[in-house]
Amino acid sequence: xxxxxxxxxxxxxxxxxxxxxxxxxxxxxxxxxxxxxxxxxxxxxxxxxxxxxxxxxxxxxxxxxxxxxxxxxxxxxxxxxxxxxxxxxxxxxxxxxxxxxxxxxxxxxxxxxxxxxxxxxxxxxxxxxxxxxxxxxxxxxxxxxxxxxxxxxxxxxxxxxxxxxxxxxxxxxxxxxxxxxxxxxxxxxxxxxxxxxxxxxxxxxxxxxxxxxxxxxxxxxxxxxxxxxxxxxxxxxxxxxxxxxxxxxxxxxxxxxxxxxxxxxxxxxxxxxxxxxxxxxxxxxxxxxxxxxxxxxxxxxxxxxxxxxxxxxxxxxxxxxxxxxxxxxxxxxxxxx
Amino acid sequence: xxxxxxxxxxxxxxxxxxxxxxxxxxxxxxxxxxxxxxxxxxxxxxxxxxxxxxxxxxxxxxxxxxxxxxxxxxxxxxxxxxxxxxxxxxxxxxxxxxxxxxxxxxxxxxxxxxxxxxxxxxxxxxxxxxxxxxxxxxxxxxxxxxxxxxxxxxxxxxxxxxxxxxxxxxxxxxxxxxxxxxxxxxxxxxxxxxxxxxxxxxxxxxxxxxxxxxxxxxxxxxxxxxxxxxxxxxxxxxxxxxxxxxxxxxxxxxxxxxxxxxxxxxxxxxxxxxxxxxxxxxxxxxxxxxxxxxxxxxxxxxxxxxxxxxxxxxxxxxxxxxxxxxxxxxxxxxxxxxxxxxxxxxxxxxxxxxxxxxxxxxxxxxxxxxxxxxxxxxxxxxxxxxxxxxxxxxxxxxxxxxxxxxxxxxxxx
Ligand SMILES: Cc1ncc(C[n+]2csc(CCOP(=O)(O)OP(=O)(O)O)c2C)c(N)n1
Ligand SMILES: [Mg+2]
Numbered sequence: 001x002x003x004x005x006x007x008x009x010x011x012x013x014x015x016x017x018x019x020x021x022x023x024x025x026x027x028x029x030x031x032x033x034x035x036x037x038x039x040x041x042x043x044x045x046x047x048x049x050x051x052x053x054x055x056x057x058x059x060x061x062x063x064x065x066x067x068x069x070x071x072x073x074x075x076x077x078x079x080x081x082x083x084x085x086x087x088x089x090x091x092x093x094x095x096x097x098x099x100x101x102x103x104x105x106x107x108x109x110x111x112x113x114x115x116x117x118x119x120x121x122x123x124x125x126x127x128x129x130x131x132x133x134x135x136x137x138x139x140x141x142x143x144x145x146x147x148x149x150x151x152x153x154x155x156x157x158x159x160x161x162x163x164x165x166x167x168x169x170x171x172x173x174x175x176x177x178x179x180x181x182x183x184x185x186x187x188x189x190x191x192x193x194x195x196x197x198x199x200x201x202x203x204x205x206x207x208x209x210x211x212x213x214x215x216x217x218x219x220x221x222x223x224x225x226x227x228x229x230x231x232x233x234x235x236x237x238x239x240x241x242x243x244x245x246x247x248x249x250x251x252x253x254x255x256x257x258x259x260x261x262x263x264x265x266x267x268x269x270x271x272x273x274x275x276x277x278x279x280x281x282x283x284x285x286x287x288x289x290x291x292x293x294x295x296x297x298x299x300x301x302x303x304x305x306x307x308x309x310x311x312x313x314x315x316x317x318x319x320x321x322x323x324x325x326x327x328x329x330x331x332x333x334x335x336x337x
Numbered sequence: 338x339x340x341x342x343x344x345x346x347x348x349x350x351x352x353x354x355x356x357x358x359x360x361x362x363x364x365x366x367x368x369x370x371x372x373x374x375x376x377x378x379x380x381x382x383x384x385x386x387x388x389x390x391x392x393x394x395x396x397x398x399x400x401x402x403x404x405x406x407x408x409x410x411x412x413x414x415x416x417x418x419x420x421x422x423x424x425x426x427x428x429x430x431x432x433x434x435x436x437x438x439x440x441x442x443x444x445x446x447x448x449x450x451x452x453x454x455x456x457x458x459x460x461x462x463x464x465x466x467x468x469x470x471x472x473x474x475x476x477x478x479x480x481x482x483x484x485x486x487x488x489x490x491x492x493x494x495x496x497x498x499x500x501x502x503x504x505x506x507x508x509x510x511x512x513x514x515x516x517x518x519x520x521x522x523x524x525x526x527x528x529x530x531x532x533x534x535x536x537x538x539x540x541x542x543x544x545x546x547x548x549x550x551x552x553x554x555x556x557x558x559x560x561x562x563x564x565x566x567x568x569x570x571x572x573x574x575x576x577x578x579x580x581x582x583x584x585x586x587x588x589x590x591x592x593x594x595x596x597x598x599x600x601x602x603x604x605x606x607x608x609x610x611x612x613x614x615x616x617x618x619x620x621x622x623x624x625x626x627x628x629x630x631x632x633x634x635x636x637x638x639x640x641x642x643x644x645x646x647x648x649x650x651x652x653x654x655x656x657x658x659x660x661x662x663x664x665x666x667x668x669x670x671x672x673x674x675x676x677x678x679x680x681x682x683x684x685x686x687x688x689x690x691x692x693x694x695x696x697x698x699x700x701x702x703x704x705x706x707x708x709x710x711x712x713x714x715x716x717x718x719x720x721x722x723x724x725x726x727x728x729x730x731x732x733x734x735x736x737x738x739x740x741x742x743x744x745x746x747x748x749x750x
């Protein structure tokens with residue numbers, strides 16, 4: 001075990017898989033010599049050489065397309081899109097190609113690629129360094145979408161993603177790279193070294209996709225969330241003094257329906273929280289599955305707390321970000337309804 | 338092979354810059370045409386006569402600071418002094434705003450140090466009505482169009498005088514009245530948009546042309562190629578500028594294809610002129626821009642211009658180039674510094690001297706400081722902002738019902 005922040009855990013996941021499988025290759029903008037603008041691939045080029053870890057042209061479409069081609073050859077490409085906000089030029093290759101290759105070829109061809117991309121706001125990145133576009137990918141059949149909330153999960157999930165034979169979009173909430181940010185931007189950030197999930201095995205281990213984690217057991221209501229919002233929700237639960245069960249989905253697709261349904265059937269109340277914009281966000285899907293599966297157990301309407309349906313405004317970042325106050329208010333409302 | 342010979346196994350080429358930290362910078366292989374050596378063709382020359390230009394480097398100022406050859410735009414002293422002033426003002430502004438960022442009064446800043454001639458000379462060579470579609474590193478365009486620094490500073494500070502309502506990352510200006518298109522954070526998107534604007538101008542029988550800028554790294558994006566395709570097909574009146582400052586964050590221009598061909602050479606496959614110019618030579622940049630602008634105005638279509646320069650500063654305030662390139666590289670850049678070169682030319686011509694230069698440096702610095710004082714009196718990031726209600730405006734022309742509801746939800750806390 002070692003104390004790792006999320007960047008180190010991600011680095012360790014890639015390192016571990018590269019060591020085990022020489023077909024794992026890493027490329028993307030600035031990921032080679034420099035080791036990535038967030039340093040997630042630092043040291044890997046030095047260790048594995050330029051043929052396995054290399055820089056790419058600034059062409060997200062090109063990165064995704066060549067990753068598909070490499071995957072078809074038999075490699076296991078791990079690409080980085082520098083910010084999730086810049087993934088759209090790669091959208092066609094992901095949606096029309098990677099996601100459907102297995103289906104359209106009757107299983108003859110497939111694209112075992114992993115796309116890593118930092119997402120989310122709270123770093124004063126403005127509208128082009130803050131987005132959470134996960135629901136655009138969960139809507140696409142043939143893609144898996146993952147978003148870890150801590151170093152331990154990040155490593156285990158990323159190893160699974162890389163070894164998965166289907167394309168996986170792996171979003172990394174950059175606001176929690178260095179610590180479990182709980183939305184209290186006015187307070188100093190607690191580093192991962194002071195958090196249980198910052199203890200990460202140096203060795204290989206996997207966390208299955210499609211398995212949620214109950215990060216706080218509770219009886220009064222169920223909070224379904226993922227990414228940075230896991231920590232915001234935990235802070236909000238403290239603030240609202242509600243005995244909530246907090247579920248960290250970890251992987252959005254595949255989705256751990258059993259954990260969700262069991263919890264909501266137990267509590268009868270549900271709050272869904274994500275940082276992404278509201279309309280057609282992943283919360284809409286979650287509401288639908290809760291309604292489909294738990295309708296007769298529900299004692300109150302389901303609430304959503306999300307980012308507003310606007311671009312991420314630079315100076316008004318904290319008015320936009322769904323912080324602990326907003327979540328706590330929803331928790332109380334649902335608990336008391 | 339079929340003739341029985343055995344070839345060694347394939348191996349992949351991964352580009353590598355000539356020098357990394359700790360190594361000596363090496364620009365030995367850079368092809369530099371001597372100043373004055375490349376002839377200036379008529380602006381009406383057919384594209385078929387221009388195919389050798391992408392392999393040259395158009396230069397006017399030589400090492401003795403003389404203007405040589407027929408690309409010398411023969412600008413009057415007044416204009417040259419103006420150019421010098423704008424470039425120095427741009428630099429003074431950049432220097433000051435980085436300090437502002439370090440003081441925590443804003444989140445981010447990007448300098449254009451070493452590249453000032455690109456934006457300033459190009460803005461001066463174009464008409465005021467021409468439409469500019471910049472990247473984030475052409476603040477000199479605004480400066481050279483006499484756009485108030487105060488307005489730019491308020492954007493960088495995201496204060497309540499920021500016309501963009503605190504929504505944009507610092508330096509992502511928008512200035513419609515300066516003919517300066519809103520800067521996108523997404524690389525390259527403005528390149529084909531400029532072509533569309535130029536197509537519209539031609540469709541409507543207008544006289545105005547468009548100009549757009551991308552970096553060397555950005556030429557790898559699909560949007561770069563979309564721009565060239567549409568510009569070529571419709572012969573749009575547009576100047577497509579590639580600012581080859583050698584680096585894209587930590588990635589050298591070889592990863593954008595610069596190892597194999599010049600960026601100007603990209604024009605060849607599209608059948609449009611490609612001009613390659615010393616981007617640190619104010620006179621050469623001015624002359625090539627004026628040439629391409631005349632061509633566009635005569636309805637002779639687009640030109641791709643590669644401006645060869647060097648990003649002397651870090652990519653942004655979030656970047657530390659000592660991690661990926663030799664620290665002495667900027668100092669050894671063979672094309673020198675654009676301000677220094679124009680200054681020495683003016684001195685050589687007897688129009689300028691050290692004392693005046695120092696006085697101007699002080700004057701501009703004082704001016705920037707005074708403007709900043711005023712800008713800060715309107716607040717800095719975090720100390721003064723637009724009302725959170727404003728967040729819901731401008732998503733659409735009118736605030737739709739779902740956003741009205743969300744605004745109410747926010748107000749209720
Ligand atoms: C579509 C997209 N991909 C990636 C980025 C991240 N990014 C911002 S600037 C930059 C480097 C651009 O280099 P270049 O085009 O050479 O311009 P320069 O910064 O040198 O002026 C990168 C990769 C982005 N802003 N947009
Ligand atoms: Mg560049």
